[in-house]
Amino acid sequence: MVQFSTRMNLLKGSEIRELLKLTSQPDIISFAGGMPAPELFPVEEMAKASQAVMEENGRVALQYSSTEGYPRLREQIVERMDAKNNIKTDKDHILVTSGSQQGLDLSARVFLNKGDVVLLESPSYLGAVNAFKACEPTFIEIPTDDGGMIMEELEKVLASTENVKMIYVIPDFQNPTGRTWDLERRQKFMEIVNKYEVPVIEDNPYGELRFEGEYLPALKSLDTKGLVVYLGTFSKILAPGYRLGWVCADDLILSKYNFLAQAATLQASTIGQMETSKWIDMFDLDAHVAKIREVYKARRTVMLDTLEKNLPDCCTYTHPVGGLFAWVVLPEYMNAKDLQMKCLEKKVAFVPGGSFFPNGGHENTLRLNYSCMPEEKIVKGITALCDTIKENLK
Amino acid sequence: MVQFSTRMNLLKGSEIRELLKLTSQPDIISFAGGMPAPELFPVEEMAKASQAVMEENGRVALQYSSTEGYPRLREQIVERMDAKNNIKTDKDHILVTSGSQQGLDLSARVFLNKGDVVLLESPSYLGAVNAFKACEPTFIEIPTDDGGMIMEELEKVLASTENVKMIYVIPDFQNPTGRTWDLERRQKFMEIVNKYEVPVIEDNPYGELRFEGEYLPALKSLDTKGLVVYLGTFSKILAPGYRLGWVCADDLILSKYNFLAQAATLQASTIGQMETSKWIDMFDLDAHVAKIREVYKARRTVMLDTLEKNLPDCCTYTHPVGGLFAWVVLPEYMNAKDLQMKCLEKKVAFVPGGSFFPNGGHENTLRLNYSCMPEEKIVKGITALCDTIKENLK
Numbered sequence: 095m096v097q098f099s100t101r102m103n104l105l106k107g108s109e110i111r112e113l114l115k116l117t118s119q120p121d122i123i124s125f126a127g128g129m130p131a132p133e134l135f136p137v138e139e140m141a142k143a144s145q146a147v148m149e150e151n152g153r154v155a156l157q158y159s160s161t162e163g164y165p166r167l168r169e170q171i172v173e174r175m176d177a178k179n180n181i182k183t184d185k186d187h188i189l190v191t192s193g194s195q196q197g198l199d200l201s202a203r204v205f206l207n208k209g210d211v212v213l214l215e216s217p218s219y220l221g222a223v224n225a226f227k228a229c230e231p232t233f234i235e236i237p238t239d240d241g242g243m244i245m246e247e248l249e250k251v252l253a254s255t256e257n258v259k260m261i262y263v264i265p266d267f268q269n270p271t272g273r274t275w276d277l278e279r280r281q282k283f284m285e286i287v288n289k290y291e292v293p294v295i296e297d298n299p300y301g302e303l304r305f306e307g308e309y310l311p312a313l314k315s316l317d318t319k320g321l322v323v324y325l326g327t328f329s330k331i332l333a334p335g336y337r338l339g340w341v342c343a344d345d346l347i348l349s350k351y352n353f354l355a356q357a358a359t360l361q362a363s364t365i366g367q368m369e370t371s372k373w374i375d376m377f378d379l380d381a382h383v384a385k386i387r388e389v390y391k392a393r394r395t396v397m398l399d400t401l402e403k404n405l406p407d408c409c410t411y412t413h414p415v416g417g418l419f420a421w422v423v424l425p426e427y428m429n430a431k432d433l434q435m436k437c438l439e440k441k442v443a444f445v446p447g448g449s450f451f452p453n454g455g456h457e458n459t460l461r462l463n464y465s466c467m468p469e470e471k472i473v474k475g476i477t478a479l480c481d482t483i484k485e486n487l488k
Numbered sequence: 489m490v491q492f493s494t495r496m497n498l499l500k501g502s503e504i505r506e507l508l509k510l511t512s513q514p515d516i517i518s519f520a521g522g523m524p525a526p527e528l529f530p531v532e533e534m535a536k537a538s539q540a541v542m543e544e545n546g547r548v549a550l551q552y553s554s555t556e557g558y559p560r561l562r563e564q565i566v567e568r569m570d571a572k573n574n575i576k577t578d579k580d581h582i583l584v585t586s587g588s589q590q591g592l593d594l595s596a597r598v599f600l601n602k603g604d605v606v607l608l609e610s611p612s613y614l615g616a617v618n619a620f621k622a623c624e625p626t627f628i629e630i631p632t633d634d635g636g637m638i639m640e641e642l643e644k645v646l647a648s649t650e651n652v653k654m655i656y657v658i659p660d661f662q663n664p665t666g667r668t669w670d671l672e673r674r675q676k677f678m679e680i681v682n683k684y685e686v687p688v689i690e691d692n693p694y695g696e697l698r699f700e701g702e703y704l705p706a707l708k709s710l711d712t713k714g715l716v717v718y719l720g721t722f723s724k725i726l727a728p729g730y731r732l733g734w735v736c737a738d739d740l741i742l743s744k745y746n747f748l749a750q751a752a753t754l755q756a757s758t759i760g761q762m763e764t765s766k767w768i769d770m771f772d773l774d775a776h777v778a779k780i781r782e783v784y785k786a787r788r789t790v791m792l793d794t795l796e797k798n799l800p801d802c803c804t805y806t807h808p809v810g811g812l813f814a815w816v817v818l819p820e821y822m823n824a825k826d827l828q829m830k831c832l833e834k835k836v837a838f839v840p841g842g843s844f845f846p847n848g849g850h851e852n853t854l855r856l857n858y859s860c861m862p863e864e865k866i867v868k869g870i871t872a873l874c875d876t877i878k879e880n881l882k
Contacts, residue, residue, distance in 0.1 A: 096687050096715065097653060098744055099601050099623070105747040115554075129552050137546030144538045152531030156727035158523050160509075192586045192731070195754045203622060207493050208602075224751040228597060229493070259491060293490050321490065333550035335758035337586070350492055353499040357618040360589045363757050364729035 100208075104227040113445060123475035125462040126443040128269060128418055134386050135333050136377065143373035147365065155365040161356040163190025163340070164367035170374050171326065171340050178302055179312040181324065187342055189351050190362045194299060194327035194339030197351075198225040200358065201260065201295045201323060201341075204350045206231045210259040213251060213292075215243050217421075217450030217459070219269045222262055222297065231259075233452035240412065242268065242275035245282045252290045260293050265313060267300040267417025270450045270461040274415060277310055284316045293347070294322045299330050300417035302383050305391035307415050320344035323351075328370055330418070331383050336366035390418065393464040396472045404480035406487060418465040421447065424458040427488055431457065436482050442475045494602075498621040507839060517869035519856040520837040522663060522812055528780050529727050530771065537767035541759065549759040555750040557584025557734070558761035564768050565720065565734050572696055573706040575718065581736055583745050584756045588693060588721035588733030592619040594752065595654065595689045595717060595735075598744045600625045604653040607645060607686075609637045611815075611844030611853070613663045616656055616691065625653075627846035634806065636662065636669035639676045646684045654687050659707060661694040661811025664844045664855040668809060671704055678710045687741070688716045693724050694811035696777050699785035701809050714738035717745075722764055724812070725777050730760035784812065787858040790866045798874035800881060812859040815841065818852040821882055825851065830876050836869045 113126050147155050162168070168185035175181040191197045198221065206212065206229040214222070216235030223233070234255065237247045242265060252258060263283075265275040275283070287294055296313045314324040320343075327339035341351050355361075373379075397420060401411050405422070412421045424430060430446035437443065447459025464472060507520050541549050556562070562579035569575040585591045592615065600606065600623040608616070610629030617627070628649065631641045637657060646652060657677075659669040669677070681688055690707045708718040714737075721733035735745050749755070767773075791814060795805050799816070806815045818824060824840035831837065841853025858866060 095685055096741065097599070099597065099599055099604075099653075101601075102598060102744050102747070105744075105751060127552075132547040132551050135547055135550040137542055137550065140550065141539060141542035141546065144542065145535060148531055148535035148538065152535065153526040153529055156529040156531065156534065156729040157526050158723075158728045192753045192757075193755075196752065199752045203493065204496060205491070205493055207495075210493075221751075221754070228748060228751050259493075291489055329552075334552045335550040336760075337753065337755065337757045347490065350496050350499075353496070354622060357499060357615075357622050358590065358593045358752070359586045359731065360615070361587075361731065363586075363731045363760055366730075366757055366760060 101228050101230050104230060105224065113443065122441050122443055123467060123471045124443040125464065125467065125475060126445050127463055127466055129466050130330055130334065130386070131389060131465050134389060136382060139377050140333070140369065140373055143376055144369050146376065147368045147372050151368065155368045157364060159361055159364040161352055161361050163188065163362060164364065164371055167367045167371040170371060175326065175342065179298070180315040181312055181342065183342055187344065187348055189341045189348060189355060190367060191339045191341055191355065192359050192362045193329065193337040194297065194325045195221055195225065196355070196359065197325040197339050197341045198222045198297070199228065200351050200354050202226040202229040202231070203354055204347070205260045205293055209257070211255055211257050212260050212262060213248065213258055214262040214452070215264065215268065217270055217447060217456065218262065218452070219264060219297065220449050223452045235451060235453055238271070238273065240273060241279055242273050243283070245279060245286060248283070249286050252286065252292070258292050260295060261287065262295045262297065263313070264297045266298055266310070267303065267414055270419055270447060271421040272412045272414025272417055272419045274310065280310065280313055280316060284313060287321055288319055291319065291321060295325065296322050297325045299327045302331050303387055303390060303418070304416040305387060305394060314342065320347070323347060331379065331386065332370065332373070336363065336370055338362055338366055338370055390465050393467065393469060393472055396469045397462065397464045397476055400473050400476040401480070404477055406484055408487070409483065418463055420462045420464065422460050422462060424460070424483065425487070426458050428486060429457045430460040433460070433482060433486065436486070437479055440478045440482065442478045444479065495622050495624050498624060499618065507837065516835050516837055517861060517865045518837040519858065519861065519869060520839050521857055521860055523860055524724055524728065524780070525783060525859050528783060530776060533771050534727070534763065534767055537770055538763050540770065541762045541766050545762065549762045551758060553755055553758040555746055555755050557582065557756060558758065558765055561761045561765040564765060569720065569736065574709040575706055575736065577736055581738065581742055583735045583742060583749060584761060585733045585735055585749065586753050586756045587723065587731040588691065588719045589615055589619065590749070590753065591719040591733050591735045592616045592691070593622065594745050594748050596620040596623040596625070597748055598741070599654045599687055603651070605649055605651050606654050606656060607642065607652055608656040608846070609658065609662065611664055611841060611850065612656065612846070613658060613691065614843050617846045629845060629847055632665070632667065634667060635673055636667050637677070639673060639680060642677070643680050646680065646686070652686050654689060655681065656689045656691065657707070658691045660692055660704070661697065661808055664813055664841060665815040666806045666808025666811055666813045668704065674704065674707055674710060678707060681715055682713055685713065685715065689719060690716050691719045693721045696725050697781055697784060697812070698810040699781060699788060708736065714741070717741060725773065725780065726764065726767070730757065730764055732756055732760055732764055784859050787861065787863060787866055790863045791856065791858045791870055794867050794870040795874070798871055800878055802881070803877065812857055814856045814858065816854050816856060818854070818877065819881070820852050822877070822880060823851045824854040827854070827876060827880065830880070831873055834872045834876065836872045838873065
């Protein structure tokens with residue numbers, strides 16, 4: 095009899111990925127995914143970058159390369175983290191990963207033994223929870239409010255819990271809620287973390303997609319003790335198809351990530367790294383991100399306006415100022431999975447929120463993605479969602 | 489204080505990857521790597537395939553896609569496994585991975601708890617051993633002879649050992665020895681495996697690179713109980729820069745790999761998969777592999793001829809009929825790491841063999857790669873290696 099490891103008891107396919115298969119028909123109005131808008135991909139420019147790489151350096155692009163990543167790309171990452179996140183580092187503190195999902199997987203494996211405790215926002219990113227589950231930890235969810243993780247609650251848990259080995263946070267335009275921590279909360283967080291000296295995984299896939307308000311510094315930029323591991327990605331600012339993310343961490347921690355990355359995949363795609371790097375050198379990533387921001391901002395505004403007009407008062411929703419997601423809380427008696435079934439009949443899809451709570455519950459919540467649908471479909475779909483909610487009020 | 493997981497105590501960088509950094513200067517004659525010859529990469533054809541993908545389907549290529557992999561590529565993999573390995577399967581039994589290194593990492597995590605036993609050939613592929621170490625198993629090395637793993641020894645271990653959860657083998661042109669199992673041994677192996685019902689990881693990166701002699705069926709093609717997990721890769725027949733491999737396994741096992749792959753990296757590169765698939769549709773992979781075989785065969789022959797002429801009688805070496813590697817056993821008193829230092833002074837590099845034995849020892853062995861050096865450099869380098877060995881005979 096074939097026996098599987100105990101970790102496999104905890105892992106199942108992401109409900110979102112299963113749902114995405116259902117909702118990929120073109121007539122569905124889908125707020126379910128977390129994908130960037132494909133109409134904004136710079137396809138022709140990417141084709142030019144690809145040709146340039148193949149002409150100038152094709153044999154290198156097709157060969158194995160270092161685990162750390164393509165040096166020029168790591169320099170570009172460093173420049174960007176300085177310009178956008180105020181993080182001062184150098185390319186020796188960057189590891190290029192096969193998507194930032196790999197950064198999550200490596201994080202769990204670097205820090206967690208079976209049974210160790212991970213703290214995270216309640217709710218948090220499902221993909222991270224799944225990656226962490228492969229190490230069989232215990233999850234403690236830290237309560238949140240509209241400003242993100244509540245620091246008093248975090249401190250209470252840290253003061254009373256043994257074996258906390260990692261804190262996972264998404265301070266900017268969080269997945270799934272769209273919430274952002276203000277500066278005071280970031281500073282307080284670093285104070286607490288410095289006191290307890292627990293490693294922090296700061297996941298920042300959406301930080302550059304700010305629609306309004308002022309820039310807030312990354313936790314990593316406030317990190318004086320080398321406790322923060324910063325995860326970045328090209329998926330939301332350029333294209334996810336290459337599967338390229340990165341880890342930025344201090345020497346000792348990054349060396350562990352490197353060893354494990356080598357064992358896990360040897361390296362990220364050489365050609366993918368070189369084409370991405372070439373694109374950044376040939377074209378204007380800032381201008382490209384500005385275009386993405388503008389489109390997403392308009393879609394976000396349409397979604398919030400439509401919710402404002404149509405969502406019953408007994409529901410609440412977040413007001414994201416960046417990123418890809420908004421979050422709705424229904425009346426406690428309403429189950430978002432049932433609602434989902436009813437909405438699918440009307441060809442409207444979203445993700446029920448329960449999956450984003452590692453310890454379960456909260457079935458009266460749902461996540462809405464606004465990056466992937468044109469404005470008229472957002473109006474139509476959100477109106478249908480709100481109608482369905484109204485039909486199911488007690 | 490930051491604490492790391494216990495698995496990190498076992499993981500360090502591969503000595504080979506470190507060595508490769510030392511030996512990447514152009515004046516070094518290196519038999520150290522395991523890389524395909526870059527001069528054989530079909531760079532111009534790949535550029536054409538890339539352009540075709542971007543023109544026809546660029547927005548799909550740059551987007552997220554399924555964990556399982558690009559459907560057309562999985563069909564092509566199925567056709568190739570049928571034609572080359574006599575394995576009958578369909579695309580629903582294929583998972584595309586981020587290099588076959590990811591197949592190794594997933595294998596360990598699907599089957600192994602801490603302390604479980606892995607059986608493997610002695611010696612075996614270092615990259616696999618490192619991937620497995622992340623699950624903290626116990627390694628039992630099964631003795632080998634010139635025909636590969638010795639089946640009587642395997643049976644003895646299986647009969648007397650608890651918690652054997654996985655057997656890892658490379659029956660074709662093994663890394664590091666270049667040895668191949670004959671048909672009888674393959675059949676005997678499957679008999680034993682069927683009796684004990686232990687999952688088998690069959691790693692076959694080199695199978696298509698046969699220089700002479702007859703085709704031998706893959707273990708997976710002899711598998712009647714769904715115990716064999718087959719790992720394939722495009723790295724040695726096309727190009728490693730895309731990081732594309734695959735897992736072929738029966739339903740239940742493959743579903744576990746899928747869940748874990750999703751948690752680990754979400755998916756392999758969409759664009760890499762589509763370009764590779766397009767290349768296979770546009771060009772002739774068989775003709776390309778034939779060209780690789782011809783070049784490697786000539787290099788292999790020159791290496792073996794030079795060893796035959798120059799290697800002292802107290803040493804032995806393997807006679808690979810395919811793949812990338814030959815293996816030398818020095819007199820017991822000679823340490824290959826010391827020899828390596830002396831050879832580096834003469835600008836010749838190889839990999840000391842001790843690293844390929846997970847439980848240590850065998851410091852009097854070394855691995856020679858012949859795929860990456862032109863013939864005249866092979867003569868020069870192997871002659872220098874043999875001279876150095878002679879200078880150090882007792």
